[in-house]
Amino acid sequence: MQLEFVLNGRPVRLETAPDQRVVDLLRGELGLTGTKEACGAGECGACTIVVDGVTRLACLMLAAQLQGREVLTIEGLAAEGRLHPLQEAFVEHGAVQCGFCTPGMVLAARDLLQRNPRPDREEIRRGLSGNLCRCTGYQKIVDAVAAAARRLEGVEQ
Amino acid sequence: MLTARGMLRPKQVCLRKGGLIVSSRSRVPHLGESFLRQDAPAKVTGRERYAADYYAPDMLWAGVRQAGVPHARLKAVRTEAARAVPGVVAVLTHRDIEGSNRQGVVRRDQPVLVDDKVRHCGDAVALVVAEDPQALARGIAAVELELEPLPGVFDPEEALHPEAPLVHEDHPHGNLLLEGHLVKGQGEAALADCEVVVEATYHLPRQEHAYLETECGWAVLENDGTLKITASTQTPFRDRAEVAEALGLELERVRVVAPFLGGGFGGKDGVSVQSLLGLAALACPGRPVKMWLSREESFLASPKRHPVRIRCRLGADRRGRLQALVVDALYDTGPYDHLGGVVMTLGLEHAGGPYRIPHAELHTRAVYTNNPVSGAFRGFGVPQVVAALELTLDRLARRLELDPLELRRRNLLRPGEQSPAMVSMPRAMGLAECLERVSTHPLWAQRRQWKAAAPRHRLRGVGLAVVMHAVGYGPVVPDEGRAVLEMDPEGRLRVYCGVADMGQGNASTYLHIAAHLLHQPVEGMELVMPDTARTLPSGSSSASRTTFTYGVALAEAAHELKARLLVRAAARLGAEPGELELAPGVVRARDGRAEVPLAELVRDLSPEERRVETYHRAPVSQERPSDDPALQLHGLPHCVYSFGVQVAAVEVDRLTGQVEVRGFLTVCDAGRVLNPQLLEQQVQGGVAQGLGYALWEDMPSEEGRIQTPDLATYLVPTALDLPDMETLTVETFEEAGPFGAKGLGEMPTGGVLPAVGAAVADACGLEAVVYPLTPERVLMALEESRAA
Numbered sequence: 001m002q003l004e005f006v007l008n009g010r011p012v013r014l015e016t017a018p019d020q021r022v023v024d025l026l027r028g029e030l031g032l033t034g035t036k037e038a039c040g041a042g043e044c045g046a047c048t049i050v051v052d053g054v055t056r057l058a059c060l061m062l063a064a065q066l067q068g069r070e071v072l073t074i075e076g077l078a079a080e081g082r083l084h085p086l087q088e089a090f091v092e093h094g095a096v097q098c099g100f101c102t103p104g105m106v107l108a109a110r111d112l113l114q115r116n117p118r119p120d121r122e123e124i125r126r127g128l129s130g131n132l133c134r135c136t137g138y139q140k141i142v143d144a145v146a147a148a149a150r151r152l153e154g155v156e157q
Numbered sequence: 158m159l160t161a162r163g164m165l166r167p168k169q170v171c172l173r174k175g176g177l178i179v180s181s182r183s184r185v186p187h188l189g190e191s192f193l194r195q196d197a198p199a200k201v202t203g204r205e206r207y208a209a210d211y212y213a214p215d216m217l218w219a220g221v222r223q224a225g226v227p228h229a230r231l232k233a234v235r236t237e238a239a240r241a242v243p244g245v246v247a248v249l250t251h252r253d254i255e256g257s258n259r260q261g262v263v264r265r266d267q268p269v270l271v272d273d274k275v276r277h278c279g280d281a282v283a284l285v286v287a288e289d290p291q292a293l294a295r296g297i298a299a300v301e302l303e304l305e306p307l308p309g310v311f312d313p314e315e316a317l318h319p320e321a322p323l324v325h326e327d328h329p330h331g332n333l334l335l336e337g338h339l340v341k342g343q344g345e346a347a348l349a350d351c352e353v354v355v356e357a358t359y360h361l362p363r364q365e366h367a368y369l370e371t372e373c374g375w376a377v378l379e380n381d382g383t384l385k386i387t388a389s390t391q392t393p394f395r396d397r398a399e400v401a402e403a404l405g406l407e408l409e410r411v412r413v414v415a416p417f418l419g420g421g422f423g424g425k426d427g428v429s430v431q432s433l434l435g436l437a438a439l440a441c442p443g444r445p446v447k448m449w450l451s452r453e454e455s456f457l458a459s460p461k462r463h464p465v466r467i468r469c470r471l472g473a474d475r476r477g478r479l480q481a482l483v484v485d486a487l488y489d490t491g492p493y494d495h496l497g498g499v500v501m502t503l504g505l506e507h508a509g510g511p512y513r514i515p516h517a518e519l520h521t522r523a524v525y526t527n528n529p530v531s532g533a534f535r536g537f538g539v540p541q542v543v544a545a546l547e548l549t550l551d552r553l554a555r556r557l558e559l560d561p562l563e564l565r566r567r568n569l570l571r572p573g574e575q576s577p578a579m580v581s582m583p584r585a586m587g588l589a590e591c592l593e594r595v596s597t598h599p600l601w602a603q604r605r606q607w608k609a610a611a612p613r614h615r616l617r618g619v620g621l622a623v624v625m626h627a628v629g630y631g632p633v634v635p636d637e638g639r640a641v642l643e644m645d646p647e648g649r650l651r652v653y654c655g656v657a658d659m660g661q662g663n664a665s666t667y668l669h670i671a672a673h674l675l676h677q678p679v680e681g682m683e684l685v686m687p688d689t690a691r692t693l694p695s696g697s698s699s700a701s702r703t704t705f706t707y708g709v710a711l712a713e714a715a716h717e718l719k720a721r722l723l724v725r726a727a728a729r730l731g732a733e734p735g736e737l738e739l740a741p742g743v744v745r746a747r748d749g750r751a752e753v754p755l756a757e758l759v760r761d762l763s764p765e766e767r768r769v770e771t772y773h774r775a776p777v778s779q780e781r782p783s784d785d786p787a788l789q790l791h792g793l794p795h796c797v798y799s800f801g802v803q804v805a806a807v808e809v810d811r812l813t814g815q816v817e818v819r820g821f822l823t824v825c826d827a828g829r830v831l832n833p834q835l836l837e838q839q840v841q842g843g844v845a846q847g848l849g850y851a852l853w854e855d856m857p858s859e860e861g862r863i864q865t866p867d868l869a870t871y872l873v874p875t876a877l878d879l880p881d882m883e884t885l886t887v888e889t890f891e892e893a894g895p896f897g898a899k900g901l902g903e904m905p906t907g908g909v910l911p912a913v914g915a916a917v918a919d920a921c922g923l924e925a926v927v928y929p930l931t932p933e934r935v936l937m938a939l940e941e942s943r944a945a
Contacts, residue, residue, distance in 0.1 A: 024290075033210035034203015036419070038369040039452045043868035046369055074203035083202070091197040094834040097842060098660025099200030100369035100419030106201060125876040132868070134367055134420050135660045136838065137845030138876040 008076025045131030097135035227861025244292025256405030276492030347516030351472025370419020421659030423533030460532030504538035509577020547911035587826030620915025631792030639693035655695030701900025708895030814936025829897030847909025
């Protein structure tokens with residue numbers, strides 16, 4: 001099928017199988033390997049992307065579902081070469097170890113902060129509970145999200 | 158109080174706000190301060206290319222047909238139907254392998270593709286190569302296996318029965334892979350003279366690594382005949398030798414590259430997809446072949462933490478002075494050695510802990526079964542024995558009505574004294590101080606008040622455990638690092654990362670060390686990841702050794718390069734080398750009167766002078782607790798240990814049986830701390846895996862078939878399941894380590910299960926012996942005790 005959608009702010013048009021998984025489309029055909037796959041069954045959150053402003057799992061979506069949509073992947077988050085405050089906070093607070101969960105985690109955190117700009121630690125934990133991390137024990141991720149929330153609030157004020 | 162934040166705040170965080178440039182890169186980092194991980198920016202933007210991230214237009218996909226049965230004679234593999242599937246390029250069996258078709262670290266007993274018989278459900282029987290994943294799946298399904306089922310052996314005790322089916326007919330000791338036996342003093346006989354004896358038999362679960370990036374990689378047979386394999390591996394150099402032997406290739410033809418791993422924890426300490434990728438690439442010259450296990454395939458095939466059964470008997474006098482210890486541990490190693498013998502031997506060495514016990518008898522066995530493969534997992538056989546010993550000490554404390562911390566304090570070894578395994582404790586041993594720190598910490602000191610304030614239907618308890626963990630390899634296999642440090646013709650530094658980085662951050666630490674010693678910012682430094690064609694053999698990313706061993710070699714290289722630069726600069730500036738120093742981008746006179754840019758100075762150095770190679774072998778123990786050469790070969794004993802005390806504060810829900818961890822403290826002695834932030838990362842991550850081990854994670858197998866095949870059934874802790882943890886350090890100076898540091902990667906996992914077990918016992922009196930402490934288990938035990 002002819003698929004048209006907006007990817008990280010740029011229009012994309014390509015010929016693809018409608019039943020191709022979005023994670024394969026992004027990684028294999030579009031070269032955006034920042035979207036990771038770790039279970040292929042919606043259990044781990046590593047393939048989290050944002051579709052029309054809502055977080056989705058790219059391993060559970062098919063290409064045809066992107067028709068006419070706006071898609072954000074981790075590659076689109078550092079606009080104009082500047083790290084997003086969340087990315088910056090992940091680096092500063094040591095929230096990254098092996099890094100395989102990181103892109104999905106960052107996008108899930110972004111979604112959380114959009115819904116709840118001032119989450120407490122428990123709310124952050126709840127907001128990230130769909131994303132598995134095996135390295136960090138989550139604590140520094142929670143630290144990073146809390147710091148980014150403070151920073152983003154400061155920017156908005 | 159119970160969710161106190163980590164005490165080790167980074168002394169300086171030097172990232173400029175709001176910019177892509179991580180500005181700490183542009184200043185010279187010091188050792189001992191939190192230095193931001195240099196791999197983080199690429200990972201957080203999705204730019205880092207892992208082994209899983211390779212794609213090419215002409216790329217093929219490879220996958221295997223897994224046996225699906227635990228024990229069977231392979232009569233035939235019929236590949237015609239699979240070959241006929243459109244898009245299938247090759248279907249390979251053991252007949253296509255020209256080498257030994259055997260791999261393994263110590264005992265090479267694991268086939269690349271099954272030839273004689275299937276020994277567990279995850280065995281690879283046929284390899285399919287196809288144009289795309291869909292054709293690959295159809296091809297794998299079309300492979301026909303003719304299998305003659307054999308009676309299997311699934312219980313390690315039954316496996317030792319003389320009539321038990323044999324997993325390896327050619328193994329001289331039947332199903333007994335390896336046995337270790339140490340007797341100190343009068344051994345078991347001394348129990349009879351003890352005033353108090355406590356005993357228990359513990360059952361600890363099979364734990365799955367569940368790294369996010371499943372086993373993967375890609376390979377290509379290049380035009381010059383080189384087989385290049387890029388894999389998610391902790392052991393590129395060892396893989397190279399194993400692949401060459403298994404496939405019948407000259408070592409020189411095989412090249413293994415190890416990019417950053419998406420997690421390892423020991424599960425990638427050894428060959429997974431490497432030989433299969435090599436075989437596939439050899440069959441399809443010129444085309445890259447990729448392989449990436451699904452989560453289910455990974456769970457089925459990958460090695461796990463050994464399930465164990467441990468009987469522990471501990472005798473003491475009424476004042477709590479330990480007199481005798483008898484430990485008998487049975488490790489279910491599954492069908493292949495993998496690293497099972499080494500794991501068991503490390504368990505043997507740690508089975509008596511850091512305690513003064515005059516009489517001890519330690520007995521450990523690793524046994525072949527047709528269960529899933531067991532192998533390396535962070536802690537490497539030690540968390541099992543630490544759990545048994547510490548939980549038994551806790552029983553003793555309750556029996557004697559002694560404070561559990563005081564019981565440890567009374568029996569703790571001092572530096573130079575011998576452990577029950579007859580190994581001397583190192584000079585750098587801060588364990589007594591760790592215990593002191595715990596004793597005054599609010600989590601411990603105020604536990605009675607905290608317990609008394611438990612909410613309705615909830616019972617609170619606090620428990621602790623002491624842990625020690627050896628650093629580096631044992632006495633036989635050389636624990637060595639060959640560092641390379643180079644200045645390119647433009648004066649830029651190139652740091653060769655000789656040991657794989659599975660996520661622990663050693664690559665960044667290497668940059669940190671080089672930057673610190675050469676007084677240069679890391680900005681502009683090039684990092685060369687492990688590659689058998691570019692870096693030098695420096696051992697595995699395991700054994701808490703990545704910084705400990707390679708760090709020393711790299712520091713020596715940096716000192717040498719610095720000396721060479723100063724000599725050349727002295728000639729240019731008409732000064733003595735001693736009057737000069739390195740500063741960012743220059744060598745300058747200490748009095749500031751003259752300087753020469755590195756970019757210019759480098760022209761005075763020949764290519765040989767610009768490159769420094771150093772060799773370092775970590776010291777080995779001269780002690781021989783056993784005359785058994787097999788135990789020495791498998792790593793007994795060590796001479797450097799990290800230490801820790803871990804404290805868990807839990808709440809047990811009387812109505813649901815759920816155990817909630819409300820606070821967790823680790824006080825550790827890992828020598829000198831090079832980077833507090835990385836230390837905290839290791840401790841928090843290790844504790845998280847330990848909490849999973851204590852409370853949720855279990856991969857039971859029924860007749861060799863795993864019962865938790867995916868992440869929906871195998872429960873890895875989420876952000877909601879874990880508490881905020883606190884980490885404190887007691888710094889000692891380990892002379893063998895870089896700048897006084899020891900390794901830390903494994904120790905923090907070791908004491909978690911017994912600390913939680915002790916806390917649960919403290920909360921509700923349940924002296925659990927079967928783990929993990931799932932709500933079902935706890936609730937049933939609570940109901941039983943109520944009924945009683």
